[in-house]
Amino acid sequence: MSGPGRAGVSGGAPVDVAVVGAGLAGLTAARALVATGRSVVVLEARDRVGGRTLNHDLGDGQVVEAGGQFVGPTQNHVLGLAAELGIATYPTWNEGAGVYVHRGRARRFTGDIPPDPLAVPGLGLAMLRMNQLARQVPIDAPWRARSAARWDAQTFATWLRRVTAGTGGLDLVDVFLGSAYGGSAAEASLLFSLHYIAGMGDEHHPGTIERGIGVAGGAQESRFVGGSQRLSTIMAEQLDGRVVLGAPVHAIDQDARSVTVHCGAGSWTARRAVVAVPPALAARITWSPRLPPPQDALFGRLTFGMLMKCEAVYDEPFWRADGLSGQGVFRSGGALCSTFDNTPPSGAPGVLMGFLGGRAWRTWAPRPARDRRDAVLRDFAQVTGRAALRPRAYVEQDWTAEEWTRGGPTAVAPPGALADLGPWRDRPFDRVHWAGAEHANYWNGYLDGAVRSGTDAARAVAALAD
Numbered sequence: 001m002s003g004p005g006r007a008g009v010s011g012g013a014p015v016d017v018a019v020v021g022a023g024l025a026g027l028t029a030a031r032a033l034v035a036t037g038r039s040v041v042v043l044e045a046r047d048r049v050g051g052r053t054l055n056h057d058l059g060d061g062q063v064v065e066a067g068g069q070f071v072g073p074t075q076n077h078v079l080g081l082a083a084e085l086g087i088a089t090y091p092t093w094n095e096g097a098g099v100y101v102h103r104g105r106a107r108r109f110t111g112d113i114p115p116d117p118l119a120v121p122g123l124g125l126a127m128l129r130m131n132q133l134a135r136q137v138p139i140d141a142p143w144r145a146r147s148a149a150r151w152d153a154q155t156f157a158t159w160l161r162r163v164t165a166g167t168g169g170l171d172l173v174d175v176f177l178g179s180a181y182g183g184s185a186a187e188a189s190l191l192f193s194l195h196y197i198a199g200m201g202d203e204h205h206p207g208t209i210e211r212g213i214g215v216a217g218g219a220q221e222s223r224f225v226g227g228s229q230r231l232s233t234i235m236a237e238q239l240d241g242r243v244v245l246g247a248p249v250h251a252i253d254q255d256a257r258s259v260t261v262h263c264g265a266g267s268w269t270a271r272r273a274v275v276a277v278p279p280a281l282a283a284r285i286t287w288s289p290r291l292p293p294p295q296d297a298l299f300g301r302l303t304f305g306m307l308m309k310c311e312a313v314y315d316e317p318f319w320r321a322d323g324l325s326g327q328g329v330f331r332s333g334g335a336l337c338s339t340f341d342n343t344p345p346s347g348a349p350g351v352l353m354g355f356l357g358g359r360a361w362r363t364w365a366p367r368p369a370r371d372r373r374d375a376v377l378r379d380f381a382q383v384t385g386r387a388a389l390r391p392r393a394y395v396e397q398d399w400t401a402e403e404w405t406r407g408g409p410t411a412v413a414p415p416g417a418l419a420d421l422g423p424w425r426d427r428p429f430d431r432v433h434w435a436g437a438e439h440a441n442y443w444n445g446y447l448d449g450a451v452r453s454g455t456d457a458a459r460a461v462a463a464l465a466d
């Protein structure tokens with residue numbers, strides 16, 4: 001088998017399906033189509049596969065993830081794929097106390113919800129209501145919810161402020177959204193957020209916010225041995241020369257018989273295309289004929305949050321001996337919104353990971369790297385002690401600065417997008433089908449959603465007569 005290659009100068013022979021994007025979604029689709037006997041080419045802009053998953057090499061065969069990493073219950077599509085590829089999972093470190101930081105005070109706590117006596121009752125009520133309302137959202141057609149128009153006319157923050165009555169519950173939801181949306185409840189429509197929560201489950205388990213925020217029993221429960229990018233590197237190996245790297249697609253033409261995908265290195269003609277890039281990037285491709293205006297309008301509105309992942313490496317996870325989990329929640333004052341123990345399964349080196357997202361990203365991303373590093377290390381020290389100020393290495397990955405992602409972790413719909421334009425999210429554009437985490441109903445924006453969408457797109461293409 002040969003791995004992915006660089007683009008040639010004149011494109012390639014006609015294929016049954018051209019896949020654009022070698023993230024989890026595109027590779028899953030390509031792999032499924034090859035299994036049905038279709039000829040496939042995968043065109044990838046970057047010089048690597050994996051998209052929003054990226055392993056960072058720690059040396060000595062150890063890695064840590066700079067992009068998507070966690071997996072949990074009901075995420076059976078990505079877990080099933082990992083099992084097929086021979087990739088095991090291991091539990092996220094979750095022993096010991098977490099630390100809650102607010103107004104300069106750091107307090108230990110256990111469980112997923114921080115011990116804020118003023119904020120927690122309102123938060124509890126809001127979580128209960130979110131789950132109840134999420135059950136009223138049809139998972140495959142959120143715009144058909146009875147209250148869709150009303151819910152899509154307000155932000156998630158407007159609703160939360162009303163339900164939590166100004167007790168601080170909104171701030172705690174924003175801690176979660178700092179990493180989950182790379183933003184805040186003020187940027188997202190209520191309808192979008194309820195659909196996102198409805199998708200935190202599967203066909204047999206209704207989505208709940210608890211499953212989204214949780215470690216044990218939740219979306220942060222486990223990690224992939226060898227790092228999540230392995231899912232993509234192994235699939236690309238199996239695709240045996242069909243993946244072309246360094247091939248940013250800038251134009252796609254189609255007519256009644258075929259679709260032609262153009263990148264700097266040449267053009268590929270196919271019967272069908274699966275475009276597996278984030279919607280806002282799909283809208284930047286030059287389409288002939290033009291994308292249907294409502295689809296173009298929706299994709300343009302599905303912009304990404306802003307997210308940077310910061311990791312500090314130590315000889316060992318010293319905080320564990322102090323009874324600390326390395327999990328931190330910053331309601332106020334931090335550059336980070338939350339932290340985790342990201343130590344590899346071998347137990348060394350020790351790695352602390354923090355999410356720097358949303359408003360904090362806007363504050364800190366333009367600042368000098370040295371200042372940002374100091375602020376992040378101070379946050380790690382609040383959660384684990386002063387030894388955190390002296391890492392042996394420090395790494396950060398700013399997804400917003402990445403040309404072929406432009407934000408992270410996922411696209412978040414503002415008010416006014418989903419209720420009217422939502423039906424266009426997944427609608428094929430003649431010979432072009434869509435895949436990507438943003439095209440999933442369950443675990444939208446997650447690794448599992450990406451795999452689901454790739455499988456669904458491949459199934460739809462394979463079901464067509466040509």
Ligand SMILES: Cc1cc2nc3c(=O)[nH]c(=O)nc-3n(C[C@H](O)[C@H](O)[C@H](O)COP(=O)(O)OP(=O)(O)OC[C@H]3O[C@@H](n4cnc5c(N)ncnc54)[C@H](O)[C@@H]3O)c2cc1C
Nearest residue numbers: 021023024025045051052068069070249408409436437447
């Ligand atoms: C910091 C961060 C943390 C995250 N944490 C988690 C987590 O813990 N758990 C979880 O489940 N999810 C997490 N996610 C989300 C998860 O990583 C993504 O949902 C998933 O990887 C998306 O896969 P995808 O294939 O849909 O898209 P992508 O991974 O974005 O793949 C799209 C591919 O298309 C390529 N491309 C773009 N434009 C073009 C073009 N014009 N021509 C050719 N190629 C193009 C890109 O280079 C990319 O390789 C996180 C994401 C980030 C950024």
